[in-house]
Amino acid sequence: xxTLLIVGAGDVARRALPSLARRWRVLATCRSPQAAASLRTxxxxxxxxxxxxxxxxxxxxxxxxALLLTAPPPGDGMQDARTRKLLSALAKAERIPQRIVYIxxxxxxxxxxxxxxxxxxxxAPDNARAWxxxxxERQLRRFAGRHGCQLTxxxxxxxxxxxxxxxxxxxSGAPLxxxxxxxxxxxxxxxxxxGLCVAxxxxxxxxxxxxxxxxxxxxxxxxxxxxxxxxxxxxxxALLPRDEVRASVSPLTWSYLRESRRLDNRRLMRELGxxxxxxxxxxxxxxLAQDETRRAKALATMPKIR
Ligand SMILES: NC(=O)c1ccc[n+]([C@@H]2O[C@H](COP(=O)([O-])OP(=O)(O)OC[C@H]3O[C@@H](n4cnc5c(N)ncnc54)[C@H](OP(=O)(O)O)[C@@H]3O)[C@@H](O)[C@H]2O)c1
Numbered sequence: 652x653x654t655l656l657i658v659g660a661g662d663v664a665r666r667a668l669p670s671l672a673r674r675w676r677v678l679a680t681c682r683s684p685q686a687a688a689s690l691r692t693x694x695x696x697x698x699x700x701x702x703x704x705x706x707x708x709x710x711x712x713x714x715x716x717a718l719l720l721t722a723p724p725p726g727d728g729m730q731d732a733r734t735r736k737l738l739s740a741l742a743k744a745e746r747i748p749q750r751i752v753y754i755x756x757x758x759x760x761x762x763x764x765x766x767x768x769x770x771x772x773x774x775a776p777d778n779a780r781a782w783x784x785x786x787x788e789r790q791l792r793r794f795a796g797r798h799g800c801q802l803t804x805x806x807x808x809x810x811x812x813x814x815x816x817x818x819x820x821x822x823s824g825a826p827l828x829x830x831x832x833x834x835x836x837x838x839x840x841x842x843x844x845x846g847l848c849v850a851x852x853x854x855x856x857x858x859x860x861x862x863x864x865x866x867x868x869x870x871x872x873x874x875x876x877x878x879x880x881x882x883x884x885x886x887x888x889a890l891l892p893r894d895e896v897r898a899s900v901s902p903l904t905w906s907y908l909r910e911s912r913r914l915d916n917r918r919l920m921r922e923l924g925x926x927x928x929x930x931x932x933x934x935x936x937x938x939l940a941q942d943e944t945r946r947a948k949a950l951a952t953m954p955k956i957r
Contacts, residue, residue: 652676655852656715656748658702658737659722660690663754663810666845667719668693671852678714680722702733705740713744719848720791721754724783731787738794747798751791752851754844757808757837757863759785763912765835770806770861770918778906792859803851805864807844808837808914811932813945815841818885818953820876825904826889828896833871834911839864840929850925862919868931869913878933882940883950 655675657664664679671677672694680700681687687697698714700707702722718741724731741747760768761775776782788804795802811817820827828834839847847864854860870878873890880887897905920927929935939945 653716654678654714655717655719656680656698656711657695657719657721658700658711659720660686660695661721662812662815663841663844663848664719664721665693666842667848668695670846670849671719675717675852680711702737705736708736708740709743711737712740712742713746715748716746717750717752717852718748719752719852721848724780724787727779729779729782729786731783731790734787734790738790742794742798748800749798750801750803750852750854751795752803752805752848753787753791754848754864755788755804755806756781756784757806757865757912757914758910759788759806760912762910765911765913767915768863768912769915770863777910780906788861795859801854801857802859803854804859804861805844805847805851806861806914807839807864809839810841810844811838811935812841813939813949814952816879816883816949816952817876818883818949820888821880821885822954824888825900826891826896827873827876827887828893828908829890830871830873832893833873834908835869835913836872836875836911837863837865837869837914837916838875838932839866840927840932840935843925843927843929846925846928847919847923850923854923860922862923863914863916864919865914865916866927866930866932867916867920868933870932872908875932878936882936883946885950 655677657679660679677695679690679695681697690697758781759774761777774785
């Protein structure tokens with residue numbers, strides 16, 4: 652059995668574990684004894700390693716045939732020093748992972764003014780967070796080219812699941828942009844993104860390939876929240892003109908609200924051989940609305956900010 656190394660065994664990677672364990676011997680990095688114990692319970696061999704500490708990464712060299720990298724870049728700067736440290740450690744061994752899957756973000760496209768974004772659209776990051784992602788993608792491309800690896804980059808939009816709905820918006824009461832001036836957004840269910848990671852690790856063709864790891868239904872941001880509010884019986888935040896929203900939310904929140912793009916996922920649907928369980932976020936929300944137990948659990952995750 653070949654060996655897969657997961658760097659960043661967080662929510663999405665853990666959702667993929669049952670499928671991955673059928674095909675791979677799985678190793679995963681961890682940063683706490685608790686994480687190590689829960690990985691062991693899942694049948695995964697934990698390896699203590701922190702991407703912020705280069706010395707802890709030397710033990711990752713030469714261990715694996717494939718790499719699933721889901722750890723995010725650091726929280727500041729324009730570059731991803733974490734990926735740089737990881738790749739430098741991996742390059743020191745003779746055995747280099749020949750398959751690499753990386754979860755990036757659709758933020759690398761920047762603002763498309765509501766236009767469609769196929770993978771051929773040149774990236775144009777609009778903020779430091781997106782520049783760090785693009786830097787990670789570029790490092791991985793260079794590494795893959797140099798070492799003859801297959802590389803799959805999955806550019807994900809907003810990830811959601813029952814346990815991770817963006818309910819902070821309802822708790823804070825921060826306003827949204829009114830529909831006629833609103834930005835477009837896409838979503839992906841965490842289980843579907845996990846399934847796409849599994850499918851990407853099975854991809855046949857060599858070389859580097861980028862996919863928009865998105866559902867099929869772009870929604871104006873306020874529409875996503877309107878449907879979420881209806882599904883959970885929550886009051887909608889105020890819908891205000893664009894300029895007023897900009898003036899009243901934090902720069903970080905505005906950076907998410909201002910960028911408008913619709914992800915074209917046809918390459919993903921055509922090539923990866925994975926059938927999305929939730930091709931439309933609206934279908935997921937309609938089902939959630941019908942299930943009292945799931946609704947109650949989802950509502951229990953709502954932060955109490957007000
Ligand atoms: N939230 C969104 O809507 C969204 C959208 C697009 C893309 N993404 C990206 O998609 C990826 C997967 O998402 P997810 O929900 O599975 O993320 P997650 O649950 O936050 O998992 C991230 C993992 O990275 C690990 N990690 C963080 N810093 C590390 C470091 N310095 N050294 C080693 N490991 C480190 C974390 O370890 P610990 O458990 O020890 O912290 C965690 O296991 C992430 O990169 C995320 O940023 C997110």
